[in-house]
Amino acid sequence: MNHPVAAVDLRKSYNGRLVLAADEFRLAAGQVTALVGPSGAGKTTLLRLAAGLETPDSGELYWFGRPSNAADLAARRRLGFVFQMPRLFSGTVYENLAYGLRLRGLGEGEIRERVERLLQQVGLSEFSAQVARSLSGGEQQRVALARTLITGPEVIFLDEPTANLDPPNVKAIEELVTGYCREQGAAVAWVTHNIFQARRCSQQLVFLAEGRVVEAGPTHRLVQEAAEARTRAFLSGEMIY
Amino acid sequence: MNHPVAAVDLRKSYNGRLVLAADEFRLAAGQVTALVGPSGAGKTTLLRLAAGLETPDSGELYWFGRPSNAADLAARRRLGFVFQMPRLFSGTVYENLAYGLRLRGLGEGEIRERVERLLQQVGLSEFSAQVARSLSGGEQQRVALARTLITGPEVIFLDEPTANLDPPNVKAIEELVTGYCREQGAAVAWVTHNIFQARRCSQQLVFLAEGRVVEAGPTHRLVQEAAEARTRAFLSGEMIY
Amino acid sequence: GGRPGRELVLATTTSTEDSGLLDYLLPYFTERTGIQVKVVAVGTGQALEMGRKGDADVLLVHAKPDELKFVADGYGTERHDVMYNDFIIIGPAADPAGIKGLADVKEAFRLIAAAQATFVSRGDNSGTHKKEKAIWAAMETVLAGDWYVEVGQGMGATLGIADEKQGYLLIDRATYLAQKASISLEIMVEGDELLLNQYGVIPVNPARHDGINERGARMFVEWLISDEAQELIGKFGVEEFGQPLFFPNAGR
Amino acid sequence: MLQGLREALGMLWGGDAELWGIIARSLLVSLTAVALAAAVGVPLGAAVGLRRFRGRTLLRRVLRTFMGLPPVVVGLIVYLTLSRSGPLGPLDLLFTPTAMIIAQFLLALPIVAALAAGTVEGIDEQVREAALTLGATARQAEYKVLAEARRGLVTAVAAAYGRVAAEVGAVMLVGGNIRGYTRVMTTAIALETRQGQYGLAIGLGLVLIVISFLVNMIVEAGGEAR
Amino acid sequence: MLQGLREALGMLWGGDAELWGIIARSLLVSLTAVALAAAVGVPLGAAVGLRRFRGRTLLRRVLRTFMGLPPVVVGLIVYLTLSRSGPLGPLDLLFTPTAMIIAQFLLALPIVAALAAGTVEGIDEQVREAALTLGATARQAEYKVLAEARRGLVTAVAAAYGRVAAEVGAVMLVGGNIRGYTRVMTTAIALETRQGQYGLAIGLGLVLIVISFLVNMIVEAGGEAR
Numbered sequence A, B: 001m002n003h004p005v006a007a008v009d010l011r012k013s014y015n016g017r018l019v020l021a022a023d024e025f026r027l028a029a030g031q032v033t034a035l036v037g038p039s040g041a042g043k044t045t046l047l048r049l050a051a052g053l054e055t056p057d058s059g060e061l062y063w064f065g066r067p068s069n070a071a072d073l074a075a076r077r078r079l080g081f082v083f084q085m086p087r088l089f090s091g092t093v094y095e096n097l098a099y100g101l102r103l104r105g106l107g108e109g110e111i112r113e114r115v116e117r118l119l120q121q122v123g124l125s126e127f128s129a130q131v132a133r134s135l136s137g138g139e140q141q142r143v144a145l146a147r148t149l150i151t152g153p154e155v156i157f158l159d160e161p162t163a164n165l166d167p168p169n170v171k172a173i174e175e176l177v178t179g180y181c182r183e184q185g186a187a188v189a190w191v192t193h194n195i196f197q198a199r200r201c202s203q204q205l206v207f208l209a210e211g212r213v214v215e216a217g218p219t220h221r222l223v224q225e226a227a228e229a230r231t232r233a234f235l236s237g238e239m240i241y
Numbered sequence C: 001g002g003r004p005g006r007e008l009v010l011a012t013t014t015s016t017e018d019s020g021l022l023d024y025l026l027p028y029f030t031e032r033t034g035i036q037v038k039v040v041a042v043g044t045g046q047a048l049e050m051g052r053k054g055d056a057d058v059l060l061v062h063a064k065p066d067e068l069k070f071v072a073d074g075y076g077t078e079r080h081d082v083m084y085n086d087f088i089i090i091g092p093a094a095d096p097a098g099i100k101g102l103a104d105v106k107e108a109f110r111l112i113a114a115a116q117a118t119f120v121s122r123g124d125n126s127g128t129h130k131k132e133k134a135i136w137a138a139m140e141t142v143l144a145g146d147w148y149v150e151v152g153q154g155m156g157a158t159l160g161i162a163d164e165k166q167g168y169l170l171i172d173r174a175t176y177l178a179q180k181a182s183i184s185l186e187i188m189v190e191g192d193e194l195l196l197n198q199y200g201v202i203p204v205n206p207a208r209h210d211g212i213n214e215r216g217a218r219m220f221v222e223w224l225i226s227d228e229a230q231e232l233i234g235k236f237g238v239e240e241f242g243q244p245l246f247f248p249n250a251g252r
Numbered sequence D, E: 001m002l003q004g005l006r007e008a009l010g011m012l013w014g015g016d017a018e019l020w021g022i023i024a025r026s027l028l029v030s031l032t033a034v035a036l037a038a039a040v041g042v043p044l045g046a047a048v049g050l051r052r053f054r055g056r057t058l059l060r061r062v063l064r065t066f067m068g069l070p071p072v073v074v075g076l077i078v079y080l081t082l083s084r085s086g087p088l089g090p091l092d093l094l095f096t097p098t099a100m101i102i103a104q105f106l107l108a109l110p111i112v113a114a115l116a117a118g119t120v121e122g123i124d125e126q127v128r129e130a131a132l133t134l135g136a137t138a139r140q141a142e143y144k145v146l147a148e149a150r151r152g153l154v155t156a157v158a159a160a161y162g163r164v165a166a167e168v169g170a171v172m173l174v175g176g177n178i179r180g181y182t183r184v185m186t187t188a189i190a191l192e193t194r195q196g197q198y199g200l201a202i203g204l205g206l207v208l209i210v211i212s213f214l215v216n217m218i219v220e221a222g223g224e225a226r
């Protein structure tokens, strides 16, 4: 199978405390890989390392089959990242979405068209001219997602992208992302605390705890026969919160 | 019944767009009032108005039976607010929790004791000396909650306080808040997108959509016999996302 | 109010301080009288203005007509000659106007104007500038054009500019001697009676302001025109430059 | 003092050619110097504020210290460099507006750079990361941070402009305060002061302040616009 | 020039009492002026940056403009105020270090205030709101914003210190450059320059810059510490 992102033995410490030690981590093209686990388990850290936003203390990282290199702009532009807290730029919603396209040298007509399509897909058509940072929490989260999707990445890192959304909006976003993943053959890493979401949307699942990959594999298999008690407890939906 | 916060006819527009028009809104002592509704419905706006963080265009607001007044420090100190995005101060976790207590003139010994207790309750005992803003998303959210609870407010406004937490942590926080509400007789306003959470934790429920209170009443009654189709759809759990 | 009688504010032009004369002279005065002198060295116009406002107790300046008017207007009680030096015209060794060795300043000025040779003027209404203007006034030269450079600065700075521009300049001998080592301009014209530069001392009129140190000012004036001070002035600079920078002429 | 102000205003209204010439020259010199300082100082400040490199702390401290370069010393150094006997003597720049621009540029540069560095540091690392993940080069991401720090940069430039427009020591030395050629507002004020013409000096000072006020308004408007 | 530096350093090592006295006086005057300017300017800047009131935009613009107050003009105004024939003549403050502190205070104040205002505006409104909800008074919440803006405030104070420590026009006028009493580094440099002692002037300038560097280090350390 094709793995646009693959990492071996990634390790990261902060102030001497080891917060991540992932022996293996891979994202398959055309599949959603769910990352689940307790708060502080290292999910965000793993995403950031895999996206090249953080330098590992040790380990190897490959993008599209080659050693990752933050200076390789072409490779970086095939990756997209949606942060846990939306980090919108000052300026309007439109400007936020247009930014990545401007960097890629698109014409203003093409940009307008794409922005309008994306805003419609995330249900924010009327907000195009609003100052992005004055949006509600859930609105901002959707802008952040749209801003990344619009650049057409082949790998997408999503850090709890629906945490602040109501059920209908969650549904819409899930459909948008899984549809994108399928149609574009993109590899998606998706951090979530919602086991139903993980079950609904992911083909692969990674369960992290205390900085380690406790278990990883196809979602349907883990749901049925997870080896670890903690994984089972989480996946069974026994703890629905 | 005792209503520490009561508002009539609150209205708020931004740039000419009416984003909230709440005919009536009350928080009862000793009860959790859940605020639910789609993204952009006006939940955060309602909380901010009720807490005096935003000035309404019109309407009346009462705190503890008297017209609200932002200059009334004593009244303000009986309110607590946990923002949708944690807004931690620079400095350590300890300093964040100690801040409200220092303002109230507590001695350093008392402060240390209370901080330790609260950190334990939110599962962050080991993080006392860490720089707060370097915490993970869920950790920050818990610090923000702890920072408010530690001041012992009689009214607490919670804006999606468990959005970034995993199920076991959600459970712990729910128990913490409902326990506090019961024992201290505090009035709690709790914005959530999680219908199970609303059912589990709240006695009262307000359903907002498009800036209006669509329906409000005791949670158990609304769950069984909501008048509005939208409210029913939401509360039935038909849409679990 | 009033400062303690032990202190005296002397407003003077920069030439007396910059040449080092006051640093040399004042310790003797302090030793005699116990009075500390606070020297404020500024432009001539500014020094006179300080006197009018009562911010100085005594003035040592060189612009005789202005000084006389100052006393006549009642701002000062009296005026005494103290010393003089003289102005000279200096210029580039190449001497494009051909004035070297002339005895007549007016003739020199005329030649400079005729040759349109660079002439650097203080342009600041100082004693030196007034002297220069008085000489120009005697002829009908239009002081305009690139050759006539008005700098509006003190003597030292103006000398620096003239040296850089290799222009002619009217300068007091003390400043010239003090900076001679670092410049290339040479003496062109000297000795004309018109070029005398008289310094005067004026105690500020205590009747016009509170707090003027009248006694100190009087003692300073008396000392400055005394034989002791006059002798000291005459010796100043002889060792370093081989000639005095100022010539005492009190009471003469 | 009122008298002097009246006199200064009278000259302005009266279309006093010399005064208007001085004003124009002051603006030309200071605006050019600040524009150049911004062109060099903003990227420099951004580098100090955003990049991690050896000697960064030292460089930041030096820039901060150089916010307090004594104008007279800067003036002297430029003077000695441009002087006939100095290394750049053949260029014949001493006592020209160009020399004044150079001196003011040197004074303005550390102010722009140090304040810009402080401002971009205040903008979260988060903006830079967000830009990077959206496909920006390192340079483009820095530019985005600068764009977000726009208001702070305008303040930095305003501070530098304030410094050089008010400065007299350096331009006096390297310009020479030559009438009709290198005389600017501050050297004219100094000249009036030396002559004891305090009223006129203050009047000119007020004119200078009004000019600065207008320049600030325009610069601010530019900062908001983008 | 090297010669002059050597001479200046020689005087320092040699314990030249006059030079050390000048250094001490410079520090006393400038540090006092900046400390006072910080005490007034930081709260003023905070008010302009954080509060909404009529005339706020105007006040901010005035402060920005006044970052560029010409030292000579400030000096003249202080001079005329403290002059025997001025309104505060009876206080007999002209040509004293106190007069110099007043003049430098006036120069430093708008710099501290305008830069502080810019800095606190950069800190999110969110910090202020968070403090308020935790029980802070309006004043305490502002203080919290200032505490979060600490580094920017240090920069503001550093900029103001740089300005006044390097400034010569105002202190020359109101201090009089009286030897042993009001002569400070910059006026001493101006005097050396007038006398054509460029080397020594630059040497003294370098000493002044080194002092500023040390002051900056100490101020920065203070900013980090809290």
Ligand SMILES: Nc1ncnc2c1ncn2[C@@H]1O[C@H](COP(=O)(O)OP(=O)(O)OP(=O)(O)O)[C@@H](O)[C@H]1O
Pocket (backbone or CB within 6 Å): A014, A015, A019, A038, A039, A040, A041, A042, A043, A044, A045, A046, A084, B134, B135, B136, B137, B138, B139, B164, B165
């Ligand atoms: N810069 C940092 N300095 C110190 N500790 C850090 C830093 N960044 C992360 N950590 C710690 O590393 C651990 C893992 O953080 P991470 O953000 O990866 O958690 P997470 O799994 O994403 O948690 P959450 O679900 O709460 O977002 C946390 O305990 C956090 O406090």
Ligand SMILES: Nc1ncnc2c1ncn2[C@@H]1O[C@H](COP(=O)(O)OP(=O)(O)OP(=O)(O)O)[C@@H](O)[C@H]1O
Pocket (backbone or CB within 6 Å): A134, A135, A136, A137, A138, A139, A164, A165, B014, B015, B019, B038, B039, B040, B041, B042, B043, B044, B045, B046, B084
């Ligand atoms: N300062 C503002 N300027 C303009 N519009 C605003 C502002 N604040 C809020 N709004 C708009 O008001 C509406 C209600 O916002 P609010 O934050 O109350 O929503 P919410 O119900 O909390 O949504 P969410 O669940 O997404 O947090 C949103 O559409 C938002 O864009």
Ligand SMILES: [Mg+2]
Pocket (backbone or CB within 6 Å): A043, A044, A045, A084, A159, B136, B137, B138
């Ligand atoms: Mg995380």
Ligand SMILES: [Mg+2]
Pocket (backbone or CB within 6 Å): A136, A137, A138, B043, B044, B045, B084, B159
């Ligand atoms: Mg909200």
